[in-house]
Amino acid sequence: MTTLSYSDAEGELQLYSDGCAFYDENGEILENGDRIINGSFCDSDFRTGYPADQGMIALPTSDEDIVSIFHDEEYIVDGDSLGLRIEVRLLRATIDIKNNIILSKREEVLDTLAGNILSATKHSNGQDWWIINQDYFSNEYKCLLVREGEVIDTVSSFIGNPVLAPGAQQSNFSPDGTMFARFNPTDELQLYDFNRSTGVLSNLRFIDVPSTLEGTIHSGGLSFSGSSRFLYVNDALGIWQYDTQETDIAASVVQVAEREVFSTGQEIFGSGIFTFFYRMSLAPDCRIYMSSRNGVDRIYVIMDPEQKGVDCNVVQNIKIPAWNAGSTPHYPNYRLDTAPFCDSSKDFPSNLMTTVSTAETRLSLPARIQVYPNPAQDFCNLYLKNIDTRTVRFVLHDLLGHEWIHKEISLVEGSVVQELDLARVPAGIYVYSIYDEGQVLYADRLVISR
Numbered sequence: 350m351t352t353l354s355y356s357d358a359e360g361e362l363q364l365y366s367d368g369c370a371f372y373d374e375n376g377e378i379l380e381n382g383d384r385i386i387n388g389s390f391c392d393s394d395f396r397t398g399y400p401a402d403q404g405m406i407a408l409p410t411s412d413e414d415i416v417s418i419f420h421d422e423e424y425i426v427d428g429d430s431l432g433l434r435i436e437v438r439l440l441r442a443t444i445d446i447k448n449n450i451i452l453s454k455r456e457e458v459l460d461t462l463a464g465n466i467l468s469a470t471k472h473s474n475g476q477d478w479w480i481i482n483q484d485y486f487s488n489e490y491k492c493l494l495v496r497e498g499e500v501i502d503t504v505s506s507f508i509g510n511p512v513l514a515p516g517a518q519q520s521n522f523s524p525d526g527t528m529f530a531r532f533n534p535t536d537e538l539q540l541y542d543f544n545r546s547t548g549v550l551s552n553l554r555f556i557d558v559p560s561t562l563e564g565t566i567h568s569g570g571l572s573f574s575g576s577s578r579f580l581y582v583n584d585a586l587g588i589w590q591y592d593t594q595e596t597d598i599a600a601s602v603v604q605v606a607e608r609e610v611f612s613t614g615q616e617i618f619g620s621g622i623f624t625f626f627y628r629m630s631l632a633p634d635c636r637i638y639m640s641s642r643n644g645v646d647r648i649y650v651i652m653d654p655e656q657k658g659v660d661c662n663v664v665q666n667i668k669i670p671a672w673n674a675g676s677t678p679h680y681p682n683y684r685l686d687t688a689p690f691c692d693s694s695k696d697f698p699s700n701l702m703t704t705v706s707t708a709e710t711r712l713s714l715p716a717r718i719q720v721y722p723n724p725a726q727d728f729c730n731l732y733l734k735n736i737d738t739r740t741v742r743f744v745l746h747d748l749l750g751h752e753w754i755h756k757e758i759s760l761v762e763g764s765v766v767q768e769l770d771l772a773r774v775p776a777g778i779y780v781y782s783i784y785d786e787g788q789v790l791y792a793d794r795l796v797i798s799r
Contacts, residue, residue, distance in 0.1 A: 368399025414447035417498030504548035523577035572629035574654035606663035628677035634695035644674035
């Protein structure tokens with residue numbers, strides 16, 4: 350579950366980690382970069398990667414060749430009044446990424462942390478950083494001030510409820526750094542204001558999430574939209590949207606998706622593995638990508654997070670090229686105060702099944718997908734060109750999820766213009782999706798007017 354990648358300003362990969370070691374862009378362990386934590390998860394005979402959700406953060410310094418990595422390590426505490434338990438300590442490593450050398454590692458920064466959910470945001474001075482986590486068995490939030498990779502101060506905010514069980518399902522700063530949210534389906538959503546100058550949390554709001562849980566599923570996640578206005582929360586079976594600009598944030602709640610019952614992997618395991626909503630991550634294209642709780646080859650995407658209510662368009666069970674056991678990228682907003690966190694003009698990838706290969710690549714023409722006219726009346730045309738498949742499936746849903754059109758369409762040499770009959774579809778706003786073997790090639794809205 351632990352994942353970290355770090356690139357330069359041009360997007361070229363410089364290092365990555367699975368929580369056990371640090372690797373360069375070619376997959377080679379950096380000098381002095383192995384054994385960065387203890388535990389059997391990183392033993393050579395049982396190497397699975399360290400299972401810490403949101404457990405690593407990379408913070409740059411003014412020297413572009415030096416980066417500090419803050420990461421978690423679990424350890425067992427025994428013999429005191431609280432009995433045997435697992436706690437978490439925060440470690441630091443310093444890396445010279447130009448020369449691929451680990452300058453220091455396993456430097457203990459804090460212990461007795463409540464779980465392995467790290468979040469960071471920039472100081473208001475535009476140079477320093479804040480890292481936040483909650484102390485174990487208390488209501489103390491510790492906010493570390495990091496300058497040039499060194500922890501120089503700790504600010505405590507005594508607020509909220511004590512943590513009696515380690516971990517939160519997910520926590521995040523808003524992209525603008527003014528809010529901090531924490532959510533566990535067994536507790537309420539907690540939303541705080543954050544002062545980027547002082548590192549102090551305030552104005553705690555406990556927000557009840559209208560959970561659909563009826564069993565023992567206690568996984569979920571959260572993410573802010575790119576503008577910081579909307580906050581999305583899921584409990585594995587449902588996704589809710591909150592508008593942080595409303596006076597009564599709790600009253601603004603809208604359920605924007607209900608989990609579609611779906612399983613995958615029958616051809617590999619003999620029986621299917623069910624998918625559930627899990628970790629959320631705001632991406633550079635301003636969409637929110639979401640992993641599944643189980644190890645599956647599917648993800649979810651909130652296509653338009655800045656749209657209110659179900660218009661945010663949650664697309665479920667999109668096929669990806671690798672099996673993923675809950676890992677979701679997590680980055681602080683490196684561009685805060687200098688540029689937008691993301692760019693909503695970026696197109697959704699036309700093919701998420703692209704795999705990494707060292708083989709020679711061939712030039713391919715860009716895919717063209719269009720539905721017109723839009724708005725439409727009694728018909729519309731589906732235009733596809735340069736699509737690397739023989740057939741696609743066109744599905745039209747209303748905003749309540751009711752299916753109105755389900756049609757298989759054949760392509761000739763990757764192209765087709767297909768007329769679709771809309772005469773029996775009432776006027777309104779719809780969402781269409783174009784699938785290739787269960788994978789979403791494209792999704793958008795279609796307006797039907799009479």
